[in-house]
Amino acid sequence: MTSGNIVLEGRGLHRSFGPVEVLSGIDLVLRAGEVHAVIGENGAGKSTLMRLLSGHLEPTKGTVAIDGAPCVFRGPVDAEHRGIVLVHQEILLAPHLSVAENIFLGREKRRGFVVDDAVMNREAAAAVRELGADIDPTTTVDRLSIAQRQLVQIARALAVEHRVVIFDEPTASLTPVEADALFDVIRGLRARGVAVLYISHRLPEVKAIADVVTVLRDGRLVAHHRCDQLEPVDMARLMVGRDMANLYPVSAPPPPDAPIVLEVRDVSVPGFVQNASFHLRKGEILGFGGLIGAGRTELLEGVLGLRPSSGEVRVKGEPVRFRTVADSMRAGIVYLSEDRKGKGLLVGQDLRTNLTLSALDRFRRGFLLDKAREWSALDRAIAAFDIRTRRRDINAGQLSGGNQQKLLLAKSMLIEPEIVVIDEPTRGIDIGTKAEIYRFVAKLAADGKAVIVISSELQELIGVAHRVAVMRAGRIVGEVAGDRMTESDIVVLATGVAAEAA
Amino acid sequence: MTNASETTLARPARPGFRIDLRTAAPFIALAVLLVFGALLNPNFVSAANLINVLTRCAFIAIIAVGATFVIAAGGLDLSVGSMAAFIAGSMILVMNSMGSEASVGVIALSMVIALGIGAACGLANGLVTTVGRIEPFIVTLGTMGIFRALVIWLAEGGSIAMKDQELRAVYRPVYFGTVAGIPIPVLVFLAVAAVAAFILYKTRFGRHVLAVGSNEDVARYSGIPVGRVRTLTYVVQGVCVAIAVLVYVPRLGAATPTTGLLWELQAITAVVIGGTALRGGTGRVWGTLCGALILEVVGNIMVLSDLVSEYLIGAVQGAIIIIAMLVQRSMMRRA
Numbered sequence: 001m002t003s004g005n006i007v008l009e010g011r012g013l014h015r016s017f018g019p020v021e022v023l024s025g026i027d028l029v030l031r032a033g034e035v036h037a038v039i040g041e042n043g044a045g046k047s048t049l050m051r052l053l054s055g056h057l058e059p060t061k062g063t064v065a066i067d068g069a070p071c072v073f074r075g076p077v078d079a080e081h082r083g084i085v086l087v088h089q090e091i092l093l094a095p096h097l098s099v100a101e102n103i104f105l106g107r108e109k110r111r112g113f114v115v116d117d118a119v120m121n122r123e124a125a126a127a128v129r130e131l132g133a134d135i136d137p138t139t140t141v142d143r144l145s146i147a148q149r150q151l152v153q154i155a156r157a158l159a160v161e162h163r164v165v166i167f168d169e170p171t172a173s174l175t176p177v178e179a180d181a182l183f184d185v186i187r188g189l190r191a192r193g194v195a196v197l198y199i200s201h202r203l204p205e206v207k208a209i210a211d212v213v214t215v216l217r218d219g220r221l222v223a224h225h226r227c228d229q230l231e232p233v234d235m236a237r238l239m240v241g242r243d244m245a246n247l248y249p250v251s252a253p254p255p256p257d258a259p260i261v262l263e264v265r266d267v268s269v270p271g272f273v274q275n276a277s278f279h280l281r282k283g284e285i286l287g288f289g290g291l292i293g294a295g296r297t298e299l300l301e302g303v304l305g306l307r308p309s310s311g312e313v314r315v316k317g318e319p320v321r322f323r324t325v326a327d328s329m330r331a332g333i334v335y336l337s338e339d340r341k342g343k344g345l346l347v348g349q350d351l352r353t354n355l356t357l358s359a360l361d362r363f364r365r366g367f368l369l370d371k372a373r374e375w376s377a378l379d380r381a382i383a384a385f386d387i388r389t390r391r392r393d394i395n396a397g398q399l400s401g402g403n404q405q406k407l408l409l410a411k412s413m414l415i416e417p418e419i420v421v422i423d424e425p426t427r428g429i430d431i432g433t434k435a436e437i438y439r440f441v442a443k444l445a446a447d448g449k450a451v452i453v454i455s456s457e458l459q460e461l462i463g464v465a466h467r468v469a470v471m472r473a474g475r476i477v478g479e480v481a482g483d484r485m486t487e488s489d490i491v492v493l494a495t496g497v498a499a500e501a502a
Numbered sequence: 503m504t505n506a507s508e509t510t511l512a513r514p515a516r517p518g519f520r521i522d523l524r525t526a527a528p529f530i531a532l533a534v535l536l537v538f539g540a541l542l543n544p545n546f547v548s549a550a551n552l553i554n555v556l557t558r559c560a561f562i563a564i565i566a567v568g569a570t571f572v573i574a575a576g577g578l579d580l581s582v583g584s585m586a587a588f589i590a591g592s593m594i595l596v597m598n599s600m601g602s603e604a605s606v607g608v609i610a611l612s613m614v615i616a617l618g619i620g621a622a623c624g625l626a627n628g629l630v631t632t633v634g635r636i637e638p639f640i641v642t643l644g645t646m647g648i649f650r651a652l653v654i655w656l657a658e659g660g661s662i663a664m665k666d667q668e669l670r671a672v673y674r675p676v677y678f679g680t681v682a683g684i685p686i687p688v689l690v691f692l693a694v695a696a697v698a699a700f701i702l703y704k705t706r707f708g709r710h711v712l713a714v715g716s717n718e719d720v721a722r723y724s725g726i727p728v729g730r731v732r733t734l735t736y737v738v739q740g741v742c743v744a745i746a747v748l749v750y751v752p753r754l755g756a757a758t759p760t761t762g763l764l765w766e767l768q769a770i771t772a773v774v775i776g777g778t779a780l781r782g783g784t785g786r787v788w789g790t791l792c793g794a795l796i797l798e799v800v801g802n803i804m805v806l807s808d809l810v811s812e813y814l815i816g817a818v819q820g821a822i823i824i825i826a827m828l829v830q831r832s833m834m835r836r837a
Contacts, residue, residue: 306722306723324725324727325722325723325724325725326725326726326727329725335723337723339719342717342719342720343717343719343720343722343723344720344723345720346713346716346717346720346721346783347717348716348717348783349712349713349716349783353709353712353713357709357713357720357721357724357726358724358725360706360709360710361706364706367704367705367706368704368705369704369705369706369709411724
């Protein structure tokens with residue numbers, strides 16, 4: 001692969017948020033006609049680097065240069081004018097507007113004073129077709145699948161004049177077939193001499209698409225290689241910086257005759273899940289795998305009274321009907337949401353308020369709340385869960401992601417549950433804290449509790465769970481355990497490739 | 503990252519006892535106003551005038567304490583002024599219908615009925631908001647119209663007055679009387695605030711109110727009965743409005759279609775300048791009292807001086823709530 005001219009360059013980039021340095025001393029060179037992958041664990045600084053290069057953030061130290069000339073972006077719009085576009089990981093589209101209206105939002109084509117829908121629809125259809133998809137440009141975005149929305153978002157990004165395109169984990173919500181279509185788009189960009197920055201932690205696809213790869217760890221650049229010199233396993237070693245084997249604790253599955261503590265039969269959640277059945281044994285860690293949007297979260301929320309659902313649920317053999325989550329908590333089941341800041345913790349309230357919120361009845365003396373007992377509970381939680389904080393009277397929102405997760409665990413354990421459901425336990429969490437959380441989950445099971453882990457990280461499911469149920473499009477399509485608990489077996493179930501082949 | 507020994511250090515001896523600018527701001531503003539008033543007109547700081555100001559702010563202060571609960575839970579109640587008029591009118595009609603005997607018993611029974619009507623009005627606001635899942639802004643805008651129209655209908659367009667002069671004489675001290683030199687309305691609003699502060703800061707219900715206002719989803723996922731908590735805040739508001747009415751009725755002995763006009767503006771303003779955020783999650787009962795006082799002091803200064811025509815008092819109050827929101831916003835950005 002021949003390399004073109006340097007288009008965009010970062011020189012000695014530093015970025016701090018308050019006292020916390022998240023990125024330090026990064027040198028990075030993007031060349032025309034080259035796909036440059038940046039890989040790293042969650043929290044390694046990938047997103048921050050991307051935001052520095054696309055004008056969303058300013059570096060604390062160091063410079064960004066275009067065509068060798070240092071420049072300071074006045075914001076993302078300024079960067080876009082200079083030909084640097086970013087394809088966001090989250091879907092940032094107006095759901096009630098049409099595909100064409102979204103693609104041209106803020107840069108509408110006009111004829112006189114009126115918008116020219118005919119031209120915009122025609123051009124939008126062409127732009128989407130170029131990405132290998134066929135979507136009616138007049139469809140409103142809320143009727144599209146997640147993958148289609150992703151494509152619309154890419155079409156929107158590419159609709160401006162561009163020399164550098166930055167993709168932030170673009171395949172997170174795509175099936176392999178859709179991902180392949182995206183890779184064709186990226187190869188097309190490369191052939192046209194566009195510089196591509198590709199951020200991901202899915203190593204096989206990095207190997208497949210990238211020309212050069214830069215590895216970040218804890219905010220530092222640890223390696224820079226041509227991609228053909230590096231196998232995915234080497235990339236993983238560089239990313240983690242230690243042996244992956246130590247990450248997951250050894251945890252023995254429960255004996256096959258261990259009592260069933262939770263049994264779910266034919267549970268449906270309108271609009272999300274149809275006739276799901278599964279069981280969970282004492283001392284067992286059951287994983288739930290599947291693509292984003294497969295209905296895993298909705299199924300468990302339905303079972304636990306957080307969403308309307310129908311079907312049969314038994315706890316320790318007793319039929320139960322949870323109308324609210326308070327009912328399921330009384331039955332000894334606790335749910336830790338994947339959305340820690342939106343549904344798990346009150347980010348604007350202090351640690352003590354958060355810790356005791358679900359279990360306030362245990363901190364009452366008559367009508368009064370016993371604040372002294374709450375404070376000592378916080379002391380114990382900070383020690384037991386190793387919550388790293390300089391002060392005890394800060395708000396939960398001021399903790400790092402990992403410490404927020406530990407606080408949420410501590411809060412959930414206060415109701416002394418028998419069954420713990422953890423949704424995406426390590427999303428947005430650094431590697432060190434990940435290991436602590438895995439150990440904690442294993443210990444829960446060893447102590448005779450039962451655990452359900454919902455995760456989109458296949459490695460995590462395989463490393464932590466004794467058995468994995470896989471969901472696709474609202475149904476439980478299979479279960480893997482023991483030797484069959486491999487990445488490829490889970491992917492086959494999750495994407496339905498097996499069903500087509502059979 | 504800190505180590506374990508360091509984490510054990512930094513816990514203040516009295517958590518929450520630090521001087522926080524946001525908590526202190528309304529009290530500082532009140533002090534500045536008092537100095538300003540004293541400089542403008544020496545009569546302003548006379549004991550008689552200050553006691554008058556305190557007494558006059560009682561209605562708004564009591565209602566605003568209730569509004570603190572609603573707003574802390576992330577709600578809003580625009581109907582309080584109309585509700586006050588409706589409760590006052592109903593209470594007087596009840597007293598008028600109870601025959602000729604002028605006694606403390608008649609008044610006590612009417613008071614209980616008024617409190618019941620207040621709780622019922624609040625319950626209606628709360629249930630329509632939570633069960634019907636309608637924005638509280640719209641619900642209470644609707645009930646504002648309903649309560650106001652009911653008063654006008656009950657009064658047949660005129661006013662509802664207490665007919666029995668003896669009964670008036672018995673009831674009169676509740677507004678005009680004093681205990682140890684302190685007017686009874688002042689004692690009432692202090693008592694209401696003390697009970698409210700106890701509920702909001704020391705009980706499970708108070709914690710739930712703040713959690714629901716802070717983030718409804720988190721509250722729901724934590725097993726808090728969100729609908730019940732929200733509904734109860736409107737009931738607290740209704741009871742507070744009724745308590746204000748108990749003190750209001752002996753003052754004039756009548757309710758008219760203009761009773762309680764724009765009280766919702768004053769109550770919400772008092773809450774906001776007291777430091778409670780309109781988006782919910784915080785509640786400052788003592789700040790609210792201070793806010794109600796600030797409003798009354800501003801009005802009093804306008805009457806005692808010639809700076810601004812007193813007919814513009816509504817405009818000044820409207821400007822105060824907007825300025826208070828701007829100040830809160832800028833403090834949030836800095837924090």
